[in-house]
Amino acid sequence: MMISSAPRSVQEQCAAWRKAGQSVALVPTMGFFHQGHVSLMQAAREKADKVVVSLFVNPSQFGPAEDLGSYPRDPERDRAMAGENGVDLLFTPSSREMYPLHFGTWVSVPSLSETLCGKTRPTHFKGVCTVVLKLFNICTPDFAFFGEKDWQQLTIIKRMAEDLNLPVQIVGGPLVREADGLAMSSRNSYLTPKERFAAAQISQGLHAARARFAAGERSAAKLEKCILDYWLDNLPQGRVDYLELVHPDTLEAQPLARTDTRMITAVYLGKARLIDNMSLG
Numbered sequence: 001m002m003i004s005s006a007p008r009s010v011q012e013q014c015a016a017w018r019k020a021g022q023s024v025a026l027v028p029t030m031g032f033f034h035q036g037h038v039s040l041m042q043a044a045r046e047k048a049d050k051v052v053v054s055l056f057v058n059p060s061q062f063g064p065a066e067d068l069g070s071y072p073r074d075p076e077r078d079r080a081m082a083g084e085n086g087v088d089l090l091f092t093p094s095s096r097e098m099y100p101l102h103f104g105t106w107v108s109v110p111s112l113s114e115t116l117c118g119k120t121r122p123t124h125f126k127g128v129c130t131v132v133l134k135l136f137n138i139c140t141p142d143f144a145f146f147g148e149k150d151w152q153q154l155t156i157i158k159r160m161a162e163d164l165n166l167p168v169q170i171v172g173g174p175l176v177r178e179a180d181g182l183a184m185s186s187r188n189s190y191l192t193p194k195e196r197f198a199a200a201q202i203s204q205g206l207h208a209a210r211a212r213f214a215a216g217e218r219s220a221a222k223l224e225k226c227i228l229d230y231w232l233d234n235l236p237q238g239r240v241d242y243l244e245l246v247h248p249d250t251l252e253a254q255p256l257a258r259t260d261t262r263m264i265t266a267v268y269l270g271k272a273r274l275i276d277n278m279s280l281g
C-alpha cells in the first residue's frame with residue numbers, strides 16, 4: 001500500500017491509473033477506523049481497480065466549541081487496517097496542505113444543510129462539502145463511498161455532485177451497527193461503559209416506531225412521540241438534539257409517514273453527540 005501526504009503526488013498517481021484505463025474508488029474518512037469504514041473499503045475494492053482512502057480530520061467541519069482537538073486518532077492502527085483491506089493508496093494530508101495560508105474558496109449546499117444537524121452545526125456541511133470537493137479534485141475518483149450513517153451528509157454530497165456535474169458516482173454504504181444496535185461511530189469512544197450500555201436504546205427507540213408503523217400508524221407526530229416516550233423511559237440520561245421523520249432525498253418533514261420515510265436523530269449522551277437514522281419500512 002502506498003502512503004502519501006502530498007496532494008500533487010496523489011493527483012499524479014490517480015491520473016496515471018486512469019490513463020492506464022484503471023478505475024479509481026475513493027473512501028473519504030477522518031480515520032479511527034471501525035467496521036463501518038472497513039465495509040466501505042471492501043465495497044470500493046469490489047467496484048474499482050484502485051482504492052484510495054483519505055484520512056484527514058478536517059478542521060473546517062468542526063465548530064469552534066466542538067471536538068476537533070479531542071477527535072479520536074490512531075494513525076498506526078488505521079494504516080494497518082487499510083493495508084489489510086486491500087487499499088492501494090492511503091492519502092494522509094496535513095491541514096496546511098489542504099488549507100494553505102490564503103485559502104478562500106468554499107462550497108455549500110444551503111438548501112439541505114440548514115436543517116437537522118445543520119441547526120446545531122451551522123458551518124459543518126460547508127466544511128464537509130469543501131473538503132470532499134477538494135478530495136474529488138485530487139483523487140479524480142470514478143466512485144466515492146460514504147456511509148449511510150451520515151444520511152444528511154450523503155444526501156448533500158449527492159446533491160453537490162449532481163448540481164456541479166461532478167464526474168463521480170456517489171455510492172452509499174449501509175449503516176453498520178454493533179451487536180446491540182448502536183450505530184458504529186468513532187465518537188462512540190467518548191462514552192463511559194454505562195453510557196455505552198445505554199446508547200443501544202437510541203436505535204431501539206427507532207425500532208419501536210417501526211413496529212408502530214408496521215401496525216398501521218401513519219402519523220409522523222405520533223411516531224415521533226412513540227420514539228420520544230421510549231427514550232424517556234429507557235434513555236433518561238440522553239438529551240435529544242433533534243428527531244425528525246423526513247423524505248429520504250429532500251430531507252423535508254413528512255407529516256404522513258411512508259415506507260421510505262427516514263427517521264433521523266441526534267442525541268447527546270455524556271460527552272458524545274450520537275447520530276442515527278433508519279427507514280420506517
Ligand code: PAF
Pocket residue numbers: 028029030056058061128131132150153
Ligand atoms: O464522514 C466523514 O468522516 C467526514 O465528514 C468526511 C466525509 C470524511 C469529510 O471530512
